[in-house]
Amino acid sequence: MSSGGPATFDPLAVTRPTPDTPLARILAERIRTDGPLSFRDWMDACLYHPDLGYYRRGQPTVGREGDFLTSPEVHPLFGAALGHVAVALWHSMNRPSPMRVTEVGPGTGALAESMLNQIGANEPDLLSAIELTLVEPDEQAADAQHRRLAHFRGISHAPSISRLQPGQQFVFANELLDAVPVHLLQVVDGDWRECDVDHSPGRGFRLRPGAVADEPLRETLSDVQPSDGLVAEVSPERGEIICALGRAVAEPGLLLLFDYGYRRERLYAPWRRQGTLMTFRKHVPGDDPLAYPGEQDITCHIDIDQVEEHALASGLTPLAELSQSEWLHQLGAALFPAVADADGSTAAYLAARRAAETLTDPAGLGRVAVLGYTRGEIPTLPGWTSR
Template sequence: MSSLPQILRAKLAASPSGRLPFAQVMELALYHPEHGYYGAGPRKIGRQGDFFTSVSVGPLFGKLLALYALQEWQAQGEPEDFTLIEQGAHDGQLAEDILNALEGSPLRYLIVEPNPKYREAQFKRLGDRVDWVESLAALKTGPKHGFFLCNELPDAFPVHLVRWNGERWEELFVETDGTEDFRFIPGDCSCEELEAEVKHLPHDLETGHTLEINLAMLTWIRALAQAAFHGGIFIADYGLDAEEFHADSRADGTIRRYKQHQMDGHVLTDLGECDLTTHINFTRLIDEAERHGLTQREYDLQGRLLGRMATKWLQSLEGSPPDASTMRQFNSLTHPALMGKSFRCLVLESPPQP
């Protein structure tokens, strides 16, 4: 049976130029149906996995999102077709936490999931409490009211890498050096959309400054903007503003690999065995969202935004503090030294469709 490096070497050999854009390599490494890090099915998250997420902290994250969704439903007049829509649901843990918090409410839950292995894992956990569609295109016909959410989704989209050579931006391609190793080599941009993106990048950076261009994220937000539902869109992820990407301290880019809670920049090593992730450019995401009819409702560090979302929950406790486990979760999600500063949250609004 072929390994992922063998499959990649075969693709490089078949390429007329003998090289591939990093975006194609990253897609193989993460989503190859047999050898990709995510393609074979849900990975373990938390202490037993390669990384932590807000979901692995405990059920409080889902509870806060459930309360936010209820407020959204009530603000829209409690429509019967109001639906929570999640993409990037992994093994269904966040959906379960949200549904448990919504016990007894009439709200529907829908998961966007193209991978049958993930749908199978989600069904084992959730049963008939949710429905599924394979793509965002299915949302063009309904529901008409909803609340969309995703946690750490765009950071795992395949990205193109570009590097400033002192005179112009070049794309970084992957090639083999004739041994078992892979390496980067610069060249002209591989597509017109990438050429258009680099035209807007600064030209006063140090030679060698590397950036990620997430074309897949732009395609995704355009598809989401075509959905029929009116309501909020909640996006939580690692990310930066455009100016932060251009800081000298990030001249190597933000693309990293994760394995057993260890992080480094050796992104061409152990392909398929490690998670590959990159910070998303929230400035560019917001710009593209607004160009396609979505509006920005809130954008802030996760700690601040979740703190505001928790206000009504905290008030409902009537002076009785939460149990120790819940307080640890709240602290992990919101404290600047933990997840409160490293993650950012964006809430967009999808307008009523004509």
């Protein structure tokens, strides 16, 4: 998402009526028969209901036609940067063939396309060696990715991370973890409570604090001073995803993640009272995750310590943590002229310059965290040095 910081959000103060979407009717009925939903299950349904979830209903989500911009949708420059890293990685591994590469949550396929184009232009032998697996649970999206990437050989799909073959030498994902459902907690009367989503025909959907269902959720927040009103989001599922990806990474191998997030100390800082949950609809950020069920994005910053702990537990070693702005600035000198001058026109050059500014904007995409984890001996990679 390219917008600035999180909106303010007080879960218990959300009282606006929820627009009646087809998914809203299904969820209201589910609550009527089964009782309130945990916020985690609400977010999961809003994003991933098999037919009506935001990422499952066959409508544009990322990109100018959708609701928010991600880095690959801004310009091929971002994918070219990734291609540059892939080439260096391949050389450092003594040019294996096949070179097993995986993207998780590939969206429109824009990132894979620009990465492969960059590799093809600079290292055709690597392009011939790459076997690229796209982890995409949504069949329609997988078909569209296949069509977009049809002119590349060696592309396959896996329907879930659990079906990923081990031995992947390079695994990457852009804005995957911030789209994983979270539990929503708030301090009420000095103690953590977990927010459920309830529904009544008169008042529509509303959040209500209940008991914390799972003790590990509370343990995650054991270092946080519980001052009344404080909101925190917790997602054990993200840890499971990192462990599964970690298991798939070969030795030597690299896991590279781009996501909005903070170290735990900053994420749960006492001054960040409203948490980081945000919504996006038609490029407008919002603060009501109960609005437009299935028809808006819901996203939440990641806990970088959680990612690192699970990566370490999977036997991976962290690279230096960088912001996207730092990472692209390090890579930029090597990349920018080739990408910007690709078609030789002034308009293309100016578009690339504007894109470089957007991708490195410290108040927007530039503050995305670049989290790299390696297994085995990998020499320093471009992006983490100025070469």
